[in-house]
Each structure stands twice: as structure tokens, then as C-alpha cells.
Amino acid sequence: MKARTILYSVLLVFCLQPELWSQQDFSVGFNKDSITVNRSDKPTIFNIDLDVSLLPADSLYESLALEYNRDLSTFLYSDFKLSQQTFGKNQLKNLNGGLLRVYVELKGDSTIDRTRAIFLKLNLIDSTGTAVNGDNIASNKQITIVIKPYSVPNNGGDFDHLAYLGTNFDLAEGKIQSKNLFFASNVLKLPNTPDNKVGFYLSLYGNRAMTQIDSTRRVSFLQNSRLTDSTYRQVRISNDAIVERTSDNLGSYISPLIRLKMFHKSNNPKSKFAFYYAPSLEFVWRRTNELITYKEISRDTSIVMGSAPPFSTGTPSLTRNYNEYAFNAGLIGLFMILENKDLSVRVHGSVGYTSIYSGVDNSGNARFTKLQDIFFSGRAWITEASTGLTLQAEVNNAWKNPRPFFVATISKAFSFKDLGGIFKPITSR
Known part of the structure; x- marks a missing residue:
């Protein structure tokens, strides 16, 4: 009885052996489900890898093909090519447990573009030319190749987020002097892709304008001194009034940037050069100090009959301080930018409407007046x-x-990411 059971078992194994061989599992698949590649202005070559294992020698499949999915892909088929798209059975059967490498070449293009993708699918082809994947147990039978758009390399010149600390120049009376603290922080976001059609420029600043000297006014003063009961001496002094005006400005400024395509071209891919339409809004708090002094240019003395007047005009210096608040709306504006690895040049011009609230503070008395005007400004x-x-x-x-x-x-310009080092402790604890 025992011998009969063993005989039946051996016969069953021999009967089922062809069926077991024909149903042997196999695996052909990508070793990643997605990869990301940055496009360049020159041709870019990279590889995608497939794992091939457990492929039976008597497999009915004749070849392996990589299919470009036109419905899902957003990258043009004509802009890339595969080193090999179809692999025959003889190429596959020797790769059991091996790696199959396919090279992809992207055409160079420096056009500003959005992120695109290539979808490739694995197909096993039988002897009739039909794509069948029934017994393939691989998990990754499709791969997504994400193509990042070309971007201009800064090569160390990242000028988009900067803070500045320095001094103002004052050219009063022809002298070059460094006076007072200057600070600013500028944030620039350019519209670099079709999905981002509008950028912006933001600036916060504090500076001192150059001293303005006005010596065109002329004033006269009288000095009276009694000589006798019926006479007095009168001295008329003519003076040039010299007004020195110094203004400290604290302001904030924002401007949207709209690309002007006709000027948005550069023959050098490592350099940015462009013009933007840039309307603007600006608020400025201006603290102005005026110092009025007098310089004598002539003196005329005469004896006058009669009693001396009870008053004489003097020549005191006068100082006054007042605040101004300006709101500027630049309706017409242009923003030019030129940047490469060595230098950043930015020029902005604006014309528009301004509303100024001005207050004069003399001996604690303040009065405010409103002025409306057309302003123009330029910055570099x-x-x-x-x-x-x-x-x-x-x-x-x-x-x-x-x-x-x-x-x-x-x-001196500082990148925002470097400012944190200023606040680090001198020694670690």
C-alpha cells in the first residue's frame, strides 16, 4: 500500500511538470517609478534601469518594448530619443537576475518653460506581435520622467533676497562726506515661467538725502540805538539767507513686475537681461531739518531825527523741523535688470501721482497741509x-x-540666509 502511494505521487509530478514550467513566474520592471531631470541649453543624457529576472528559457514572449504614452506625456516625443526601444528574446534570456540599462537623450533648449513629464510603459510582445503582460509580477511597469525647465545658473551671484548696511554720501558744498546710517532690504521675484506671469519687487529702506543749500534769498534787518532825546542811529544790514535742508527718509516700496517679451532675450544663457512694466506703490515718512543762517553783505548807517522805535529786528539763526508723509502711486514704470555671476544691475524709473501731508513744527505748534502733485523718480x-x-x-x-x-x-549686501550668523552666540554653551 505504501509503495503504491509513492508510485502515484511520482506519476503525478511527471504529469504536472510541463504545466508547472509553463506557469513559472517572471519579472521585468523599472527599478524606480519616477526620476527627475533638469533640462539644459545643451543635450542632456541620462539612464533608466530595468531589472530582469526569472525569465524562463522557453518563454512564449519574443521581445520587450518601451511605449511612449501620448495621452499622459506632456513632453514632446520629438524632443528626446531612447538608445534602444525594443529588446529581443535572446537579449532578455541572458539577463536573468541582471540589469538592463536604457539611455535617454534630451534635446538642449534654453526657452523658459513649465515642468513637463514623459510616461513610458513596459510591454511584453509575444510571437504574434501582441502586447501581453499577464504573468509579469514586477511592481513598476511604468516610469514617469519629470523634466524640470531650464533655468539660468547664478554661479554664486544670488541677488534675489538681500539686506544692505552702509552709509550715505553727502556732496554739500562740493565735499564728499559719509554721513549717517543707510539700511535696506530688497526682495525680488521674477516671473520666470509661463505659470508665473507676474513677479514683484519689495524694498524697505532708511536713508538720508543729500543736504540742499539755498542761498538765493536776501533779507534786511534794522538795528536802532538812541543817541539823544531827539535822534537815534539806524543801521540797515542786508544779508543773504542761507537755508540748509536735510531730510531723513524711512520708506516701503512694492512693485509688480510684468514681463515685456520683446526685451526678454539674451544671447548669453548665463546672464539675465530683461525689461518689465512696473507700476508701483510707495510710502515715505520724511523728517526734514532746516537751518537758516545769514551772511552780511552790506551795512548802511544813518542818523534819524525823532524818538527811537521801541524795537529792532535782529539776525538770529533759525532752526525748524517738520514731518512729511508721502504716498506715491507710480502708474508708469519700467524696471531693468542685468545679472550674471559677477554683477547685478537694477534700474527703476517711475512717474505717477503723489499725495503729500506736510507739517511744520515751530515751538510746539503743528499744522498740516495736503499737496497733490505729479512725481517722477529714478533708482539704480x-x-x-x-x-x-x-x-x-x-x-x-x-x-x-x-x-x-x-x-x-x-x-555691504548680505544674503538673508547669512543674517542668522550675526545673532549666533560668540561661544557655544
Whole structure:
């Protein structure tokens, strides 16, 4: 009885052996479900790998093919090519437990674009040319290749988020002087992709305008001194009034940037050069100090009959301080940018409407007046990449009531990510 059972078992194994061989599992699949590649202005070559294992020698499948999925892919088929797209049975059967490598070449393109994707699918082809994947136990039978758009390398010159600390220049009376603290922080976000059509420029700053000296006014003063009961001496002194006006500015500024495509071209892929339409909004708190002094130019003395007047006008110096609050809406504006690994140059010009609230404070008495006008302004920033040395110039004036303000500064630029080091403790605890 026992011998009969063993005989039946052996016969059953031999009967089922062809069926077991024909149903042997196999696996052909990508070793990743997705990869990401950055596009360049030159051809880019990278590889995708497939794991091939447990492929039986008598398999009915004749070849393996990589299929481009046109419905899902957003990257043009004509913009890339595969080193090999179809693999025959003889190529596959020798790779049991091995790696199959396919190379992909992307065409170079420096056009600003959005992120795109290539979807590739594995198909096993039988002897009739039909794609069948029934017994393939691989988990990754499709791969997504994400193509990041080309971007201009800064090569060490990242100028988009900077803080500045330095000093103002004052050119009063022809002397170049460094006076007072200058600070600013600028944030720039350019519209670099079609999905991001509008960027912005934000600036917070504090500076001192150059001293303005006005010596065009002439005033006269009288000095009376009694000689006798019926006569007195009167001295008329003519003076030039010299007004020195110094303004400290604290302001915030924001401007959307809309690309002007006709100027948004560069023959050098490592350099950014573009023009933007840039309307703007700006608020400025301006603290102005005026010092009025007098310079004598002539003196005329005469004897006058009669009693001396009970008063004489003197020549005292006068100092006054007052605040101004300006709201500027620049309706017409242009923003130019030129950046490469060595230098950043930014120039902005704006024309628009301004509303100024001005208050004069004399002996504790304040009064505010409102002025409406047309303003125009221009700003320029030049920053050297390796040292952060920055030169900045600014001019601001109005049409109906002209009063120009000029600003010139030299400063050191810091990246925001480096500012944290300033607040680190000297020693670690």
C-alpha cells in the first residue's frame, strides 16, 4: 500500500511538470517609478534601469518594448530619443537576475518653460506581435520622467533676497562726506515661467538725502540805538539767507513686475537681461531739518531825527523741523535688470501721482497741509557678487512744486540666509 502511494505521487509530478514550467513566474520592471531631470541649453543624457529576472528559457514572449504614452506625456516625443526601444528574446534570456540599462537623450533648449513629464510603459510582445503582460509580477511597469525647465545658473551671484548696511554720501558744498546710517532690504521675484506671469519687487529702506543749500534769498534787518532825546542811529544790514535742508527718509516700496517679451532675450544663457512694466506703490515718512543762517553783505548807517522805535529786528539763526508723509502711486514704470555671476544691475524709473501731508513744527505748534502733485523718480542699484559692495543712487522730484531729493549710498549686501550668523552666540554653551 505504501509503495503504491509513492508510485502515484511520482506519476503525478511527471504529469504536472510541463504545466508547472509553463506557469513559472517572471519579472521585468523599472527599478524606480519616477526620476527627475533638469533640462539644459545643451543635450542632456541620462539612464533608466530595468531589472530582469526569472525569465524562463522557453518563454512564449519574443521581445520587450518601451511605449511612449501620448495621452499622459506632456513632453514632446520629438524632443528626446531612447538608445534602444525594443529588446529581443535572446537579449532578455541572458539577463536573468541582471540589469538592463536604457539611455535617454534630451534635446538642449534654453526657452523658459513649465515642468513637463514623459510616461513610458513596459510591454511584453509575444510571437504574434501582441502586447501581453499577464504573468509579469514586477511592481513598476511604468516610469514617469519629470523634466524640470531650464533655468539660468547664478554661479554664486544670488541677488534675489538681500539686506544692505552702509552709509550715505553727502556732496554739500562740493565735499564728499559719509554721513549717517543707510539700511535696506530688497526682495525680488521674477516671473520666470509661463505659470508665473507676474513677479514683484519689495524694498524697505532708511536713508538720508543729500543736504540742499539755498542761498538765493536776501533779507534786511534794522538795528536802532538812541543817541539823544531827539535822534537815534539806524543801521540797515542786508544779508543773504542761507537755508540748509536735510531730510531723513524711512520708506516701503512694492512693485509688480510684468514681463515685456520683446526685451526678454539674451544671447548669453548665463546672464539675465530683461525689461518689465512696473507700476508701483510707495510710502515715505520724511523728517526734514532746516537751518537758516545769514551772511552780511552790506551795512548802511544813518542818523534819524525823532524818538527811537521801541524795537529792532535782529539776525538770529533759525532752526525748524517738520514731518512729511508721502504716498506715491507710480502708474508708469519700467524696471531693468542685468545679472550674471559677477554683477547685478537694477534700474527703476517711475512717474505717477503723489499725495503729500506736510507739517511744520515751530515751538510746539503743528499744522498740516495736503499737496497733490505729479512725481517722477529714478533708482539704480549696482552690486558686486564676491564682496557684496553696493552702490545706490536715487532722485525724486515733483512737477508743480519742485523740490528734488538726491540720495547716494555705499553699502555691504548680505544674503538673508547669512543674517542668522550675526545673532549666533560668540561661544557655544
